[in-house]
Amino acid sequence: MNKINVSLVLNGEPKEITVEPNLTLLEVIRDVFGLTGTKEGCGKGECGACTVLVDNKPVNSCLVLISQVEGKNVTTIEGLSSNGDLDTLQQKFIEEGAVQCGYCTPGMIMSAKALLLQNSKPTEEEIKRAISGNLCRCTGYTKIVRAIKSASEHGREVI
Amino acid sequence: MSQYRWIGKSLPRVDAKGKVAGTVKYVTDLTYPDMLWGAVLRSKYPHALIKKIDVRKAKEKPGVVDVLTHEDIPGLNAYGIINQDQPVLCHDKVRFLGDAVAYVLAEDKRTAYEALDLIKVEYEPLPVVSDMEEAIKNTVKVHDDGNVLEHVVITKGDAAKAFESCDLIVEETYYTPRQMHTFLETEGGVATIDQDGIITVFSSSQYPNRDIIQIARSLNYPEEKIHVVAHTIGGGFGGKDEITTQILLALGTLKTKRPVKMVWDREESVIAGQKRLPIKITLKTGVTKDGKLVANQARVVADTGPYNCLGSAVMKLALEHACGPYYVPNTYLEGYCVYTNNTLGSAFRGFGATQATFAIERQMDLISKKLGIDPLELRIKNSLQNNQSAGLGHMPAPSVGIKDTLDQLKKHDLWVNKEKHLQTKSPHLKRAIGIACSHQGCGLGSFFPDYGSADIQLLPDGSFSLKVGCPDIGQGNATAFVQIAAEALYTHPDNIKVEVGDTRTTPDSGSTSASRSIYTGGNAIVIAARKIRALLIAEASRALQTAPDLLEFELDRISTRDKEKSVTYQEIARRAAERNKVIQYTSTFDWPRSDLEFNDALGLPHYVFSYISEMALVEVNTLTGECQVLKAVVSPDAGRIINRQGLEGQAEGGTVMSMGYALMEDVILEEGEYLTKDLSTYIIPSALDIPEIDTLPVEALEDTGPFGAKGIGEAVCNPMAPAVVNAICSALDIHITKLPATPEMIYNLVHHKTS
Numbered sequence: 001m002n003k004i005n006v007s008l009v010l011n012g013e014p015k016e017i018t019v020e021p022n023l024t025l026l027e028v029i030r031d032v033f034g035l036t037g038t039k040e041g042c043g044k045g046e047c048g049a050c051t052v053l054v055d056n057k058p059v060n061s062c063l064v065l066i067s068q069v070e071g072k073n074v075t076t077i078e079g080l081s082s083n084g085d086l087d088t089l090q091q092k093f094i095e096e097g098a099v100q101c102g103y104c105t106p107g108m109i110m111s112a113k114a115l116l117l118q119n120s121k122p123t124e125e126e127i128k129r130a131i132s133g134n135l136c137r138c139t140g141y142t143k144i145v146r147a148i149k150s151a152s153e154h155g156r157e158v159i
Numbered sequence: 160m161s162q163y164r165w166i167g168k169s170l171p172r173v174d175a176k177g178k179v180a181g182t183v184k185y186v187t188d189l190t191y192p193d194m195l196w197g198a199v200l201r202s203k204y205p206h207a208l209i210k211k212i213d214v215r216k217a218k219e220k221p222g223v224v225d226v227l228t229h230e231d232i233p234g235l236n237a238y239g240i241i242n243q244d245q246p247v248l249c250h251d252k253v254r255f256l257g258d259a260v261a262y263v264l265a266e267d268k269r270t271a272y273e274a275l276d277l278i279k280v281e282y283e284p285l286p287v288v289s290d291m292e293e294a295i296k297n298t299v300k301v302h303d304d305g306n307v308l309e310h311v312v313i314t315k316g317d318a319a320k321a322f323e324s325c326d327l328i329v330e331e332t333y334y335t336p337r338q339m340h341t342f343l344e345t346e347g348g349v350a351t352i353d354q355d356g357i358i359t360v361f362s363s364s365q366y367p368n369r370d371i372i373q374i375a376r377s378l379n380y381p382e383e384k385i386h387v388v389a390h391t392i393g394g395g396f397g398g399k400d401e402i403t404t405q406i407l408l409a410l411g412t413l414k415t416k417r418p419v420k421m422v423w424d425r426e427e428s429v430i431a432g433q434k435r436l437p438i439k440i441t442l443k444t445g446v447t448k449d450g451k452l453v454a455n456q457a458r459v460v461a462d463t464g465p466y467n468c469l470g471s472a473v474m475k476l477a478l479e480h481a482c483g484p485y486y487v488p489n490t491y492l493e494g495y496c497v498y499t500n501n502t503l504g505s506a507f508r509g510f511g512a513t514q515a516t517f518a519i520e521r522q523m524d525l526i527s528k529k530l531g532i533d534p535l536e537l538r539i540k541n542s543l544q545n546n547q548s549a550g551l552g553h554m555p556a557p558s559v560g561i562k563d564t565l566d567q568l569k570k571h572d573l574w575v576n577k578e579k580h581l582q583t584k585s586p587h588l589k590r591a592i593g594i595a596c597s598h599q600g601c602g603l604g605s606f607f608p609d610y611g612s613a614d615i616q617l618l619p620d621g622s623f624s625l626k627v628g629c630p631d632i633g634q635g636n637a638t639a640f641v642q643i644a645a646e647a648l649y650t651h652p653d654n655i656k657v658e659v660g661d662t663r664t665t666p667d668s669g670s671t672s673a674s675r676s677i678y679t680g681g682n683a684i685v686i687a688a689r690k691i692r693a694l695l696i697a698e699a700s701r702a703l704q705t706a707p708d709l710l711e712f713e714l715d716r717i718s719t720r721d722k723e724k725s726v727t728y729q730e731i732a733r734r735a736a737e738r739n740k741v742i743q744y745t746s747t748f749d750w751p752r753s754d755l756e757f758n759d760a761l762g763l764p765h766y767v768f769s770y771i772s773e774m775a776l777v778e779v780n781t782l783t784g785e786c787q788v789l790k791a792v793v794s795p796d797a798g799r800i801i802n803r804q805g806l807e808g809q810a811e812g813g814t815v816m817s818m819g820y821a822l823m824e825d826v827i828l829e830e831g832e833y834l835t836k837d838l839s840t841y842i843i844p845s846a847l848d849i850p851e852i853d854t855l856p857v858e859a860l861e862d863t864g865p866f867g868a869k870g871i872g873e874a875v876c877n878p879m880a881p882a883v884v885n886a887i888c889s890a891l892d893i894h895i896t897k898l899p900a901t902p903e904m905i906y907n908l909v910h911h912k913t914s
Contacts, residue, residue: 036188037181039393041343042425046838049343077181090179094171097804100812101633102178103343103393109179128846135838137341137394138633139808140815141846 008069011079017066025069026050026061029076037077037106041135048134051107052076058114060133077106080113088155089113089148096147100138108134112148121152165642166866169804170652172638174391174631185391186348186361187422194349195224197404197411197421198271200261200278201431202253205289205500205831206301207282209251214261217277222270224415226278227262231414234379238402240369244302245466245503247377247406253282254301254465255500255831257431264411264419287500287831291439291462294497301465301498308463309471309496311760313478315552316489321454325445329525333442333518334897336825337502338435341843344393346432347422350408357384358409359663364389365400365632366670367662373402374409385409389660395632396816397506398433400672401468426836434826435507436461436473436496438514440481444522450532452488452541455519455550457481459494461504461511468505471496475763476511476600482550483519484561484598484770485541490550500831506672508816508876512599517898520595520881524888534594534885535574538772539565543598553755553764558869560796560859561596564772567794567855568594573776580776580790590778590789593886597772597877600765601674601870602750607762609750611679612666615644615687616743617695619736621715621729622654627683628668629676630660634809634872636676639801643681643865647688649712650728666745674769674870677801679748681865687746694742695728698735702726751863767861769869770796773814773878775850777886784906788818788850788883795854797871798861806871810854813875819844821880823899 004021007014010033017032029038029052038061041049045060052061053075080087086094089109093099108131115122115130122130127148128141136144161167177183214226229236229250236250237243249260261278265271286299294306322328348362358380364370367387375382387405404421411419423431443456459477463470474496481492507513523541527534542565543549545557573580573592581590603609614626625644631637637659645652658665668680692712699717700707703724710717718725726734735742753766776790793810800806823842827834835841860867884895893908 030188035181036184039185039187039343040424041345042838044425044837044839047343047425077179081180086176086179093179094175097169097172097808099172099175099178100635100808101343101392101394102174102183103185103633105178106181128849132845132847135341135343135843135845137343137396137816137843138812140811140813140852141844141849142811142852143804143808145846 009073023066025064028066035078049107051110056117058111089151092147092151096143098143098147104136165646167800172635183391185393186363189349191418194418195264196268196271197419198263199259200275202258204284206285206287207253210281213279217274220274222266223274225264234377238373242467289830291460291497294499306498311494313492313551318454318456318489318491321489322445325453326448328445330443333440335438335514336898337437338820338824339826340396340398342394345423345428346403348404348408349420350412351418352412359386360405360409361388362405363392363399365395368667370405374406377406386662389630392632396508400506429836433505434502436504440518442518442522450530450537454489455482455487456491461496462499463496463504464501470504473511475760477515479763480512480515484543484596486543486547509873513877516597516877517881524885551764553753556767558859558861560857561770563857564794564796568772568774571792587781589890591886591890593775593882595878595881598768598770599874601767604762604765605756611668611683611748613683613687614666614745615691617732619732625655625657626665627680628665629671629680632671635805639677640680643684650715674872678864678870683746683748685865687744690744698731699726767869769871769874771874773882775882775886779890781909784902791850791852793854796857796859798864798869799867807854809871809875811852814879815844817876817879821883
């Protein structure tokens with residue numbers, strides 16, 4: 001298979017890669033860039049563990065072919081902390097006890113981030129809808145919703 | 160004002176930062192240079208003889224390093240926690256679709272999976288054993304010795320005679336489904352081997368020390384040269400207690416001398432992974448006209464699938480919990496655990512008590528309805544109390560908090576003002592409140608070794624290292640260990656550096672399962688801390704030239720009673736080091752046991768129990784059969800709460816998991832073939848499904864527990880399902896005996912009023 005060149009901006013930095021065209025964005029993030037924060041939970045877009053932002057919109061990166069992000073801004077969980085400081089969402093997840101096994105957490109936070117970027121004061125119902133594609137088996141979602149609400153009341157969303 | 164500095168506080172989890180930042184590595188994130196990928200060829204049939212396995216073409220594929228079969232197993236080609244009846248790689252027979260037949264090791268993941276298609280296996284299909292009652296008849300045998308793996312009868316008093324004097328007898332058969340753990344991180348890991356032949360398996364495992372035994376046995380390799388590491392796990396719930404990938408990973412690295420990685424994708428996890436045992440329970444329950452339980456007879460049939468794993472133990476706990484947390488003077492409890500060609504049945508949060516709870520709690524509501532007694536009052540009236548014997552004739556530890564949990568529900572606004580909450584916006588929407596109780600034996604029960612160990616060491620900077628074997632599977636036991644240690648050592652949690660789940664460094668403290676890790680690890684920590692305090696005092700006495708009994712602990716220091724002189728932990732460490740001494744201790748702890756044992760039912764009974772009550776407000780749409788759970792009130796009794804947020808997290812997570820069990824979850828098979836293979840056909844609750852959850856714990860302190868703590872990880876997964884179903888039945892005046900209560904089932908019951 002002939003490789004293709006893809007240019008993208010990853011967590012604020014321009015990147016150019018040459019890869020096989022049948023790689024998904026998830027595979028490139030984890031295996032080419034070595035950023036393992038984004039997880040595979042099902043490989044079919046059914047669990048949300050692989051959620052990243054493409055031009056600030058949440059996507060299941062396991063369903064995105066790498067060529068589809070040509071020229072776009074991709075943000076992963078690693079891109080949320082700046083200078084080692086945690087984003088408000090990340091801090092609130094810790095404070096509110098919204099993290100148990102943590103496997104759904106990166107995808108969950110990215111979906112929440114996408115929500116707060118376009119709706120800075122969401123209702124509880126809007127929060128639940130925004131994360132309805134992110135499955136969690138440990139927490140029962142209760143503290144996750146509370147953490148996102150708390151972040152919306154306390155933070156300034158800048159990406 | 161709490162008497163404790165750290166116990167009971169909502170300390171943020173010690174591992175949360177790495178998880179929210181995405182920096183912590185799960186085993187499935189690990190990579191090594193020169194690493195190979197492993198892929199397993201699984202059975203084509205649910206039940207068949209293997210005539211021939213031909214791996215030659217697969218071996219020739221470029222990028223394939225080796226293809227292993229049963230011939231390549233150096234030791235015992237079998238594993239299993241109780242019975243070693245599951246082949247590592249099948250030799251002459253396959254017994255379910257998840258059976259492993261061949262194992263490819265290749266340079267990359269795609270090549271490994273493509274090579275599977277090049278392996279030729281000749282099978283002779285056999286009839287499929289899919290029905291548990293048919294299995295008992297042994298017409299077709301899954302194993303040569305027959306399909307009844309275990310048959311147990313336990314009695315207390317004289318149930319047959321007692322039934323004669325009952326005013327009401329309710330008899331019914333209940334069916335519980337095949338629930339899947341659905342941890343977000345599937346099974347997987349990496350194994351490496353170094354130049355000294357030390358094999359290290361990084362695995363998402365609930366008990367690394369026991370994995371070593373099983374790996375050594377199959378590889379015919381010394382246990383001292385094997386290590387298993389389970390640092391960060393993406394969920395377990397019992398599905399990572401038995402071996403998953405560990406033996407094949409170790410075998411792969413032993414054969415190739417290269418690191419080997421294997422990760423099951425979701426479909427493989429569905430097919431090959433372990434599941435909750437579906438159980439059929441027939442209960443015959445007798446009461447007086449005032450609703451006092453007199454006799455309970457249970458017949459349990461549990462489908463453990465092709466191999467035991469922990470199925471026989473699950474069946475036994477179903478018997479143990481078949482009377483609920485109630486006092487029943489006469490019981491007759493009979494259980495079968497049977498082999499079939501269905502799914503691999505094993506441990507799943509609740510472990511038989513979940514299934515039994517559904518049945519007995521439906522019985523309680525039937526009794527409540529027939530006698531016209533309020534369902535909450537009926538349960539309060541029959542609540543087990545301290546120094547009363549439970550269903551097997553055993554005496555639980557005197558920390559029985561069930562009645563207190565029911566009192567919490569009784570006081571709650573949802574119950575007090577129920578009429579207000581039952582109003583709906585439209586006549587086709589009907590609401591009701593359902594109640595259920597449960598209990599759960601903590602620890603491994605009688606007979607089996609059940610122990611713990613903790614290692615504490617004072618470090619040069621005055622902080623402590625803390626090592627406990629029990630892995631943190633996501634529930635936060637590592638954080639609880641830190642709090643217990645900080646309390647017992649008079650220091651700040653930030654000064655405790657905790658390590659768990661690593662056989663290279665942490666002492667064997669038993670498994671993280673059976674609601675045991677905080678109790679076991681915590682007790683081991685308390686014992687170790689007592690010794691460390693004695694060593695600190697001895698050193699401080701030397702330093703301050705003061706007798707030990709005139710010294711006392713403050714935060715991070717020891718001072719004289721008059722506070723005139725003190726010495727910090729850091730100073731103590733320095734002084735000890737000057738004499739080439741390190742202040743360190745490794746403790747051991749053994750579980751207290753029931754004084755009862757059953758020779759024919761090893762592992763029963765348990766001694767320490769957790770208790771729980773739950774109330775659910777449910778709204779059913781009679782036009783569609785859909786059910787929305789609006790509110791849940793849960794009152795758990797875990798003894799002393801170590802971390803408040805952690806306890807709530809368990810109550811909330813367990814409530815939602817149990818709600819899924821009630822309404823939507825079932826791995827459906829037809830003649831051993833999977834119909835639900837992914838997360839769009841096996842549905843678990845999403846954020847849109849959750850009720851508002853109030854958690855109101857009670858603390859029935861357990862004398863033998865660390866600061867009075869018991870366990871709670873499993874009990875939280877039991878009562879919500881029957882509470883929801885009791886509410887639905889109450890709202891619609893129907894009777895449900897089978898889970899899940901899907902919209903289709905509810906719709907049909909409403910519109911045809913048949914059960």
